[in-house]
Amino acid sequence: MQTLYPEPSLSLNTNQMNGKIIILSAPSGTGKSTIISRIIDNQELRLGFSISATSRAPRGEEQDGREYYFISNEDFHRRVERGDFVEWEEVYPGTCYGTLRSEVERVTSGGRNLIMDIDVRGGLNVKRCYGDEALSIFILPPSLETLERRLRGRATDPEERIRKRLAKAEYELGFADSYDCQVVNDDLDRAVSEVAALIKDFLTD
Ligand code: ADP
Ligand code: 5GP
Numbered sequence: 001m002q003t004l005y006p007e008p009s010l011s012l013n014t015n016q017m018n019g020k021i022i023i024l025s026a027p028s029g030t031g032k033s034t035i036i037s038r039i040i041d042n043q044e045l046r047l048g049f050s051i052s053a054t055s056r057a058p059r060g061e062e063q064d065g066r067e068y069y070f071i072s073n074e075d076f077h078r079r080v081e082r083g084d085f086v087e088w089e090e091v092y093p094g095t096c097y098g099t100l101r102s103e104v105e106r107v108t109s110g111g112r113n114l115i116m117d118i119d120v121r122g123g124l125n126v127k128r129c130y131g132d133e134a135l136s137i138f139i140l141p142p143s144l145e146t147l148e149r150r151l152r153g154r155a156t157d158p159e160e161r162i163r164k165r166l167a168k169a170e171y172e173l174g175f176a177d178s179y180d181c182q183v184v185n186d187d188l189d190r191a192v193s194e195v196a197a198l199i200k201d202f203l204t205d
Pocket of ligand 1: 026027028029030031032033034035150151153154185186187188189191
């Protein structure tokens with residue numbers, strides 16, 4: 001069993017929440033974004049995507065304010081100091097990602113349920129804070145070979161970054177059992193249906 005490092009970066013106020021929290025975590029390349037894009041418009045689930053801030057550059061067709069808020073490293077750390085983040089992590093050396101307080105308010109103020117695409121450590125920390133108000137789902141790749149194929153097939157990362165992501169994946173998979181539920185993303189349609197069903201059950205409990 002692997003252990004988590006202490007998390008100095010987490011700060012949440014659960015009193016002001018309206019909707020619930022859905023956490024989706026998985027090693028990069030497993031298919032979180034693809035699954036989220038397929039369920040985000042499911043009206044029954046009333047979901048709103050949590051647009052994270054990141055210090056990495058946009059890749060492919062990504063647009064500022066749609067997939068992420070793309071900000072510089074300096075700006076990221078200035079905002080950390082200002083207390084703008086609910087949580088943040090240096091997910092890869094020198095590259096930070098975080099959930100802005102303003103984003104949680106934007107989504108939940110209208111009673112929407114916040115769906116977060118967040119790294120494994122961040123996801124466990126958010127779950128620990130929100131408890132029964134949050135559902136944590138771990139998406140598993142069918143195998144590490146398939147994960148590598150997907151990362152290469154996505155064709156958005158240079159070789160060095162693919163290597164880093166694969167090395168991290170093995171570590172991250174060790175935390176799958178600490179999530180409320182696990183879904184294997186083999187057949188995409190089936191994975192999307194399973195995730196939607198889990199969220200629906202959680203919201204109607
Ligand atoms: P993540 O958000 O977890 O980093 P993505 O959603 O970007 O992963 O998916 C990585 C790549 O794998 C993309 O090219 C996507 O089209 C592809 N992909 C996702 N799910 C499946 C699946 N079930 N079968 C085959 N390819 C998939
Ligand atoms: P990518 O660069 O592939 O978009 O994302 C890399 C990793 O950062 C993924 O595991 C993704 O889930 C994670 N991530 C994205 N946003 C956040 C966030 O706000 N907080 C944390 N802790 N991780 C995030």
